Amino acid sequence: MSIQVFILSNLMKENSYPYKLKKQLSEPIPLDQLGGLTESKLYYHFETLAKKGLIEIVEIIKEEHRPDKQVFAITAKGREELPKLIYKLFENTDIVKDMIVGLIGLQYVDKKKVVDILENNVNEIKERWNQLSGMEGKVQVTEEDKELRNFVRGYITARTDHNVQWLEELINKIKQGVL
Incomplete structure (x- = not known):
């Protein structure tokens, strides 16, 4: 597409x-x-x-x-x-x-509608992340799997935070009329 x-x-x-x-x-x-x-x-x-x-x-x-x-x-x-x-x-x-x-192609669309879509995306990401984070204590992890879990959690946390940061920056730039 x-x-x-x-x-x-x-x-x-x-x-x-x-x-x-x-x-x-x-x-x-x-x-x-x-x-x-x-x-x-x-x-x-x-x-x-x-x-x-x-x-x-x-x-x-x-x-x-x-x-x-x-x-x-x-x-x-x-x-x-x-x-x-x-x-x-x-x-x-x-x-x-x-x-x-x-x-x-931003010039061909209603930027407010794009901002609404992007803000919805950010909210969904944060909601999914909160749900996943809430499950952490409910999952039993063996001592030997803790390092792997910590590595994966660190990676996913960093990726999610980075993605949200850039989406929020994009939203701000569109709102400011820079983009």
Whole structure:
């Protein structure tokens, strides 16, 4: 889904074709490689969006000794769906790294609604963590398993605290209008 949000967000700015978007992702930092985005995956998502009526071919560029380039534009239906996809992206994850594509499209959504979603995510994380922490005394651990339990608890605590910290920072930056 995040690849489709990326494509639609870019087509909101200008008409484009798959190879051009792939090239934008690979220069100067190879974000495509870091995210495992291949050219075939990108073409697949363009085709999927076209079948859904969210984008359409508006031009075919013919070049000698090269394959034709199909230039796509976002449709009215695509403009309508993009905010829904962005909200869904924020709702389906509570990890900032998985939200980055959605953050790129913040200009196409109601930021207050995004803040509400993110605050809900933080509250759910804290609630889950409190429930797990409350179970600690109820679970019998052998002496030989204490070190493992302490290691795992430390790791999970640090990850949870770090994630909540970054989500709260993201919420504050959106509220302040910085993002």
